[in-house]
Amino acid sequence: MINAATTPIRKIIHQSHHSYLCTLLMCAAVLASNIALGHGTAQTPAGPNDRTIDFPDTKEYKTLVVDLHTHSVFSDGHVWPKIRVDEALKDGLDGLAITEHLEYQPHRADLLNPDRNRAYIEAASAAEGSTLMVIRGSEITREAPAGHINAIFIEDANKLLKVKNPPTDKSDVLGYYTAANQWPSQNAVQAAHNQGAFIFWNHPDWTRQAPDGIARINDFHAQNAKNGILNGIEIANGDYYSEEAFAIALEYDLAIIGVSDVHDLIDWDYKPHEGGHRPVTLVLAKDKSIAALKEGLFAKRTVVWTRNTLMGRAPDLIPILQASLSTSKLTYRPDTSVAIVTLSNNSDMNMQLRYTGAHSLLLGPDRITVPEHGEYELHVKPGKVVDTLDLPFVVENALTAPGQNPSIVLSSQR
Ligand SMILES: [Zn+2]
Ligand SMILES: [Zn+2]
Structure with missing residues (x-):
């Protein structure tokens, strides 16, 4: 790892046309000034960074x-x-x-x-x-x-x-x-x-x-x-x-x-x-x-x-869940009335959802996980082709009070 103190020294060694002794003296001077300046500013993390904690902004905040x-x-x-x-x-x-x-x-x-x-x-x-x-x-x-x-x-x-x-x-x-x-x-x-x-x-x-x-x-x-x-x-x-x-x-x-x-x-x-x-x-x-x-x-x-659990009062927690989860356009399996909706999760939390809708699912069970920054394809049986589908879920790894999971409704249109 390169730290703040070594970078300028390296630059001098590579660029200097002075004598070896002179380079050494300059190095000593740079080192001294670095010490005098304190501990340096923090480094920006190098390379791909997949550990960033990431939750979307809400509509309001x-x-x-x-x-x-x-x-x-x-x-x-x-x-x-x-x-x-x-x-x-x-x-x-x-x-x-x-x-x-x-x-x-x-x-x-x-x-x-x-x-x-x-x-x-x-x-x-x-x-x-x-x-x-x-x-x-x-x-x-x-x-x-x-x-x-x-x-x-x-x-x-x-x-x-x-x-x-x-x-x-x-x-x-x-x-x-x-x-x-x-x-x-x-x-x-x-x-x-x-x-x-x-x-x-x-x-x-x-x-x-x-x-x-x-x-x-x-x-x-x-x-x-x-x-x-x-x-x-x-x-x-x-x-x-x-x-x-x-x-x-x-x-x-x-x-x-x-x-x-x-x-x-x-x-x-x-x-x-x-x-x-x-x-x-x-x-x-x-x-x-x-x-x-x-x-x-x-x-x-x-x-x-x-x-991997979100906890807060409903007026604060639910807008974060709503900003995190979204639905695709409503489509149907070819020649059927089985609806397909892709759920997307825009947050860092693996969303553990329990589907509570009136129409049953083709692909079970009703407990699903929409992975962090990932998707889940839901196949629902409304019985006929409809233009709008409301999908109610309980978010099982979120709490609005001890032991109380919030419910949200995601909507998908054709
Ligand atoms: Zn402490
Ligand atoms: Zn303490």
Whole structure:
């Protein structure tokens, strides 16, 4: 792989007519300037890219694909922020937030810069000139009942943390965490809210804080939701999916959020080259900008895509399904009244449909899969030649509420 630092050096070696020593000196100068400039911008993925997460825009909105919860070495992740940006570009994301734990920094002893905005600054500079929008955020990290809370679109991460008497030994990670936890969680959340942050409750079903794996609302989050301070809740985090969190989102009128919460590599955790994908949030936005993304999130126009399943409120989810699926012209098998309609899927999700129409199918069964960016040919028996055929389906890998699959009707004309 060619990285930003080697390209100019190579150019000089090939083009220079100076002496060997001179070339060496120039190389050293270029190398020095590259080091001084920092870590370089992220690379555009090379070659064919079939891992891009792709959902069509709806009639009314742009469908932005975002991951609002990730980590780097600035808290307990294991990669530099630029790698998060590279992965996001490979996945074709529109938006990325690196949300470091404020109170928990296992690599503290190795971090010289105390500025908690560093991960954002590094990622934003790596994403410069690319299609990726980097959003400034942090993870407020407490024990239950507050648990972990992400605040994004913040202005300054340093103001969300107050640590009295931190341990002098920088390797005392737990001591620092304990000292940082003395500042009341409500103060931290209020400080983020004062910066205009969009705030969401992370992994409320995390078994370390909810040993039965059941997300339950508590006074802390219920009050903040009621007061407009808590704006969203993760229903999908990594491999976790919480039905209870989905129900809480609907009951407390919170945005539905799905995230990777990646600490290592997306490639290792989700195997995109084998057809896997990270959980993402689809935000229905008026345009592709940070302001429109923020507006869409506060308006709760979100749909989660996790493990090849779409979840969201019907008014947000159904337009995405309708934009994804289309029908061909209605034709007939020669000399019969058996109708042929080709269903096309314009999205990244393998659509698992159950046909519920009155007319039966010639080619069974009634459960079909329209593959991602693919087609399925349906043969229907209306009994006579008709000019219009309405085809009702239940989308079995989509949910508008826990256990509730949406229905859509696709129409085909002669
Ligand atoms: Zn967390
Ligand atoms: Zn996290």
